[in-house]
Amino acid sequence: MPFYVKQGQIPHKRHIAFEKENGELYREELFSTHGFSNIYSNKYHHNMPTKALEVAPYALGHGEAWDDPLIQNYKLDSRVADCEGNFFSARNKIFYNKDLALYTAKVTRDTDEFYRNAYADEVVFVHQGQGTLYSEYGTLEVKQWDYLVIPRGTTYQLKFSDYANVRLFVIESFSMVEVPKHFRNEYGQLLESAPYCERDIRTPELQDAVVESGVFPLVCKFGDKYQQMTLQWHPFDLVGWDGCVYPWAFNITEYAPKVGQIHLPPSDHLVFTAHNFVICNFVPRPYDFHPKSIPAPYYHNNIDSDEVLYYVDGDFMSRTGIEAGYLTLHQKGVPHGPQPGRTEASIGKKETYEYAVMVDTFAPLQLTEHVHKCMSPDYNRSWIED
């Protein structure tokens, strides 16, 4: 999505006959967004991508809604929800609304199945693990703490070098995940003032086409419903592609944070946008430099948004009792802020080492049964001084 990419062989013009050496045609697939009026890619397959031998239901659930939870502040240890599974079956849905769904996963095994999320873009934050993202567009190295931005409709596999310790935080977005508009100039190039630039973005490298017939299971996700499509041809049979729609990676350690004289709001830590929610991140940085600055945040009341934080690493300045893999949800209408002693303790501090991913949603989040299972029952009382 960030910029135009061309890989492999493509014809000199779109939508014309593109012949193999034996005279047969390569099959062009236009992969388009917003009804042919926004970004797109053209993919050139050895075989028709439509050749499905069979379509069948596929049973998979990620977590039921929790009926009628209290509107309050939540802290939960997502690791309590861990189950066995591969890169898509291990996901536990934690929070959701009409715009997005948030999952955590401990991935314990590989799979030969291909996967496609038909209705949602995915941002897969690789908290622990490393490996490779395989897709029609080629291979993309996966590093710890990568954001993998995967457009809806992409057929892919995520394979890790080992499965002893693989943990994901997945943001499923029902609108396009974008590099914020104000990070880009009118030509689409990332601005000098943006916290990352094109050099920080990694794109797939096309490999030799896999021209292989057989039985290839593809699990497709349509909202909460799954189906298995059995493909006659291996889906990674591209000889070339070009365009602006493809999976890409950005590592959180490449994010260049802003620092202010006094405390900057979370919106200054923005990384991606989508319809009705934003993704921000907190990374190591020097603290504010006013002689009387308070580095810890002020108490705040999100009147417009529900705020989810996924804790990645380090010491989170305003919270106690937080470990990597924890989540907090601070809901709109309920104030929150530093716990007792944290404001005073932050004064005079010069820098912070912390990594966290934040999702601010502008519509209220629903909670799943996993929240009930993973939550700290006394979090609401953590602001009470003994």
Ligand SMILES: [Fe+2]
């Ligand atoms: Fe907050």
